[in-house]
Amino acid sequence: MATTLDKVDVVTVGVGWTGGIIAAECAKEGLKVMGLERGKERSTEDYSMVHDEYRYAIRYELMQDLSKETITFRNSRNQKALPMRQLGSFLLGEGLGGAGTHWNGQTWRFLPYDFEIKSMTDAKYGANKLSSEYTLQDWGITYDELEPYFDKFEKTAGISGEDKNPFWGKRSSDYPTPAMKKTPLLSKFETATSNLGYSPFMMPSANLSEAYENPDGQQIGACQYCGFCERFGCEYGAKTSPEITVVPAARETGNYDIRFNSNVVEVLKEGDRVTGVRFIDTVTFEEFIQPAEVVVLTSYVMNNAKLLMVSEIGQMYDPETGQGSLGKNYAYQILPGASGFFEDQMNVFMGAGALGMTIDDFNGDAFDHSDLDFIHGGSISMTQTGSRPIASNPLPPDTPAWGAEFKKASIENYTRTLSVGSQGASIPHRDNYLTLDGTYKDIYGMPLLQLTYNFTDQDRALHKYITERTSEIMQEMGAKTVVGRSPISDYDIVPYQTTHNTGGTIMGGDPATSVVNNYLQHWDMENLFVVGAGNFAHNGGYNPTGTVGALAYRCAEGVIKYSKDGGSLV
Amino acid sequence: MAEKKNVSRRDFLKTSGIAAGALVGGGIIGGVIGANTRQDTAAPSGGEAGQSGGGGATETVRGLQFFKNQQEFAVLQQATERIFPEDDLGPGAIGLGVPFFIDHQLAGSYGENSKEYMQPPFEEGEATQGYQSRLKRNELFRQGLQKMQQEAQSRFEANFVDLEGEQMDEILTAFQDDEVDMQGANAQFFFRLLRQATLNGAYADPIYGGNQNMEAWRMKGFPGHQAAYINDIESEEFAEIEPHSVGDMLS
Numbered sequence: 001m002a003t004t005l006d007k008v009d010v011v012t013v014g015v016g017w018t019g020g021i022i023a024a025e026c027a028k029e030g031l032k033v034m035g036l037e038r039g040k041e042r043s044t045e046d047y048s049m050v051h052d053e054y055r056y057a058i059r060y061e062l063m064q065d066l067s068k069e070t071i072t073f074r075n076s077r078n079q080k081a082l083p084m085r086q087l088g089s090f091l092l093g094e095g096l097g098g099a100g101t102h103w104n105g106q107t108w109r110f111l112p113y114d115f116e117i118k119s120m121t122d123a124k125y126g127a128n129k130l131s132s133e134y135t136l137q138d139w140g141i142t143y144d145e146l147e148p149y150f151d152k153f154e155k156t157a158g159i160s161g162e163d164k165n166p167f168w169g170k171r172s173s174d175y176p177t178p179a180m181k182k183t184p185l186l187s188k189f190e191t192a193t194s195n196l197g198y199s200p201f202m203m204p205s206a207n208l209s210e211a212y213e214n215p216d217g218q219q220i221g222a223c224q225y226c227g228f229c230e231r232f233g234c235e236y237g238a239k240t241s242p243e244i245t246v247v248p249a250a251r252e253t254g255n256y257d258i259r260f261n262s263n264v265v266e267v268l269k270e271g272d273r274v275t276g277v278r279f280i281d282t283v284t285f286e287e288f289i290q291p292a293e294v295v296v297l298t299s300y301v302m303n304n305a306k307l308l309m310v311s312e313i314g315q316m317y318d319p320e321t322g323q324g325s326l327g328k329n330y331a332y333q334i335l336p337g338a339s340g341f342f343e344d345q346m347n348v349f350m351g352a353g354a355l356g357m358t359i360d361d362f363n364g365d366a367f368d369h370s371d372l373d374f375i376h377g378g379s380i381s382m383t384q385t386g387s388r389p390i391a392s393n394p395l396p397p398d399t400p401a402w403g404a405e406f407k408k409a410s411i412e413n414y415t416r417t418l419s420v421g422s423q424g425a426s427i428p429h430r431d432n433y434l435t436l437d438g439t440y441k442d443i444y445g446m447p448l449l450q451l452t453y454n455f456t457d458q459d460r461a462l463h464k465y466i467t468e469r470t471s472e473i474m475q476e477m478g479a480k481t482v483v484g485r486s487p488i489s490d491y492d493i494v495p496y497q498t499t500h501n502t503g504g505t506i507m508g509g510d511p512a513t514s515v516v517n518n519y520l521q522h523w524d525m526e527n528l529f530v531v532g533a534g535n536f537a538h539n540g541g542y543n544p545t546g547t548v549g550a551l552a553y554r555c556a557e558g559v560i561k562y563s564k565d566g567g568s569l570v
Numbered sequence: 571m572a573e574k575k576n577v578s579r580r581d582f583l584k585t586s587g588i589a590a591g592a593l594v595g596g597g598i599i600g601g602v603i604g605a606n607t608r609q610d611t612a613a614p615s616g617g618e619a620g621q622s623g624g625g626g627a628t629e630t631v632r633g634l635q636f637f638k639n640q641q642e643f644a645v646l647q648q649a650t651e652r653i654f655p656e657d658d659l660g661p662g663a664i665g666l667g668v669p670f671f672i673d674h675q676l677a678g679s680y681g682e683n684s685k686e687y688m689q690p691p692f693e694e695g696e697a698t699q700g701y702q703s704r705l706k707r708n709e710l711f712r713q714g715l716q717k718m719q720q721e722a723q724s725r726f727e728a729n730f731v732d733l734e735g736e737q738m739d740e741i742l743t744a745f746q747d748d749e750v751d752m753q754g755a756n757a758q759f760f761f762r763l764l765r766q767a768t769l770n771g772a773y774a775d776p777i778y779g780g781n782q783n784m785e786a787w788r789m790k791g792f793p794g795h796q797a798a799y800i801n802d803i804e805s806e807e808f809a810e811i812e813p814h815s816v817g818d819m820l821s
Contacts, residue, residue: 054770059680066685066687067683067685074699075696082695082699082700224799345808390774402654411659415790
């Protein structure tokens with residue numbers, strides 16, 4: 001039998017960015033908060049020997065242990081979904097800090113266009129710009145409404161940047177710290193894009209340009225440009241992460257506890273309220289019930305959706321009828337780009353996860369789509385994140401993948417290759433969704449989450465168009481050979497693409513077409529909140545974490561309001 | 571050829587902005603001091619790439635943790651050497667110790683698929699759904715190497731290790747093109763795994779037993795573990811930096 005623990009005001013499921021932000025804000029207000037984290041405690045001290053590509057980047061040291069839980073996948077409804085047996089396309093995080101520990105730190109605000117994408121697209125191009133198969137909808141909140149929360153997240157994280165992008169939303173204040181160093185490689189991109197008439201600017205970065213104390217009094221170090229960010233933790237405490245900011249801020253209040261090795265398997269409910277969660281201690285397999293006044297789901301996209309599904313909260317999305325919202329509008333990201341091979345050796349191994357320059361001339365609706373067969377676009381960037389030798393073996397066209405020629409070419413080009421890439425928006429489609437799998441189970445006996453996903457005509461058109469733009473930029477940068485990325489056909493879960501999964505628990509203004517309202521409060525259960533990139537009604541042309549952070553601050557405000565006044569917040 | 575030093579303790583404190591007391595007990599300061607005072611011990615150039623045992627230039631005692639049969643290990647040695655051969659740039663897979671790296675990996679969590687979802691039912695899916703075999707990596711490697719030997723016998727009536735390079739390549743290409751039948755697995759997947767494991771062994775930190783004397787890093791111009799590039803990253807010049815192993819941080 002499960003052991004029932006003392007009731008708390010707020011329980012969060014998972015302690016990464018969202019769980020940490022909810023905890024810090026609520027605990028500062030005097031609410032008693034419990035964070036249930038299925039992974040382990042970890043901190044800056046654990047990363048003194050982190051410059052190990054094989055352990056962290058190839059063998060996924062910081063990532064989810066799939067032997068316990070994974071998802072199943074198929075491209076379309078007429079296939080049988082099979083388990084993702086090893087990590088590939090995206091890397092699920094686990095442990096204190098979640099994916100906020102192993103991220104790169106590229107920190108964006110989604111565009112004003114993103115939040116009102118349906119209304120603005122219809123107004124400019126008519127209602128039939130995309131066919132009705134694309135389940136595009138507004139987010140139920142505007143950029144201006146979300147701006148204070150973006151501002152708050154950026155100040156907590158100390159983001160380094162410059163307000164020089166003519167295409168993004170208006171900012172109430174400048175970045176808390178100046179932009180990172182503009183290296184010679186970034187200058188190549190700056191010159192080329194300026195020559196082409198575009199507007200380059202330094203990428204907003206959570207690898208800080210200088211030491212910073214945030215409004216909670218937490219210290220973040222200055223980036224040393226060591227070239228080990230994505231898939232790694234930071235040994236300098238210079239890549240802003242939950243465990244060096246919001247988690248200690250929450251703990252210092254005395255109102256916050258984290259229980260590690262605690263895997264939540266069900267949200268408990270009674271009538272139209274939730275009462276707490278049931279979890280399993282992953283060490284002893286003992287079962288516990290954590291009662292709470294408010295439950296906040298703060299795990300990754302996948303598990304937030306799964307927990308609602310196994311707990312039978314909300315109406316499952318049905319791709320046949322289009323009815324229901326839970327699992328709807330799963331989206332990913334489209335990755336156009338081009339590589340360029342140069343004559344001279346470059347310091348490609350130096351860098352930082354968010355060291356880059358960007359143009360937004362082809363993002364959102366910054367360019368006219370009247371004669372194009374897609375909407376939206378993507379940010380186009382050149383980053384200098386630190387190339388590492390196992391993963392980086394750039395080969396000019398027609399070079400064999402192994403043998404003598406491979407060895408020569410991959411060694412020659414390792415320090416002579418740059419790429420320009422785009423984070424392309426992903427527009428939801430009625431056939432791309434999340435549900436529960438009927439066959440495969442996790443180690444706790446719960447069904448695996450099932451993903452049905454494929455690229456669409458919109459995605460293929462966007463990919464082709466933006467790839468052409470990136471190739472032109474690379475040409476202008478002076479590469480002797482330019483190779484644009486191959487056109488995309490079917491989505492393949494094997495090669496790494498991006499850990500920017502979105503949707504499934506989308507936000508909106510209408511309970512019939514969304515899971516949560518614009519405080520991330522569940523439409524059916526008012527003391528249940530669900531927050532993360534799962535709330536995105538589509539995926540935009542940037543990395544998601546900045547927008548996730550803003551939504552988490554918005555959600556925290558909702559939890560605090562609800563704890564005082566009760567009721568629906570909208 | 572400027573020899574770059576690791577960032578000094580004072581530079582580290584200055585540039586990172588961390589108060590001196592804040593990291594006492596953490597690994598960083600001790601490690602930085604250690605790296606700064608330690609002499610580079612690695613030989614500047616590989617010289618002798620081992621032709622048979624893969625021992626490289628060090629005196630380390632080497633042995634097998636996974637393979638029991640020396641003939642299978644010999645096939646692995648020759649196959650990886652064809653994938654990443656010795657040339658005028660420097661040693662190949664054997665000289666770098668790659669076969670030992672792979673052997674050791676197959677004996678541990680990599681070979682045992684400890685972090686992979688291995689629950690039944692196992693069904694063949696679409697290529698886009700990824701690997702669906704019930705075989706663990708170490709089972710797949712043994713079967714794959716045995717099949718290579720069988721292919722050598724059936725095609726050339728000789729042991730794989732006695733074939734000419736081009737003949738070995740023909741067999742490897744047959745695996746790459748999925749033209750060899752395997753049981754409960756497919757040849758193309760095995761080939762990709764073998765190729766990737768070879769690159770892993772060549773370029774992983776030498777603490778794993780491959781990349782002997784960091785020769786693969788030297789060939790490629792990768793400096794391995796360096797504490798910081800904050801003082802170098804704005805330079806227009808390409809920096810040739812003597813590589814370090816992350817093992818240097820262990821004090």
